[in-house]
Amino acid sequence: MEIEIFACQQCGYCCQGSTTVSLDENDRQRLAAYLQMDYDEVEKRYLRKTGNVVQMKIIDGHCIFFKNGCTVHPGKPWRCTQWPLHPSMLSDEANYLAIRESCPGINKGLSFAEFCSGLAKILQKNKA
Ligand code: SF4
């Protein structure tokens, strides 16, 4: 039986803070399509630009799309989709520990090695 390394608790912690993940070109187009709006309008209403970096606006300390969970789930940026199972954790235990602290969905009953073994399998599966 496969060990479950992560189960989202829908706490919303990862959608809070003073910044959000950045959106690449595909993210912007997918978000506009999901919202059924012109991209320019999406940018004006929901996004903020800092130089070349495009992120979602922050309202009351959380992503503008957060309201009892993500309200744009099918159209959210790929970095949101990937979180918290980031490949960088495989080679960086400190990063793993920091993410584990901030995300209650990570199975804390596992050793780092067990977690990495499970994560490597998931990443491999996603690549296939
Ligand atoms: S912090 Fe972790 S458990 Fe909470 S919503 Fe984000 S991914 Fe899910």
Ligand code: SF4
């Ligand atoms: S797009 Fe959704 S998942 Fe991503 S930060 Fe905003 S509310 Fe959270």
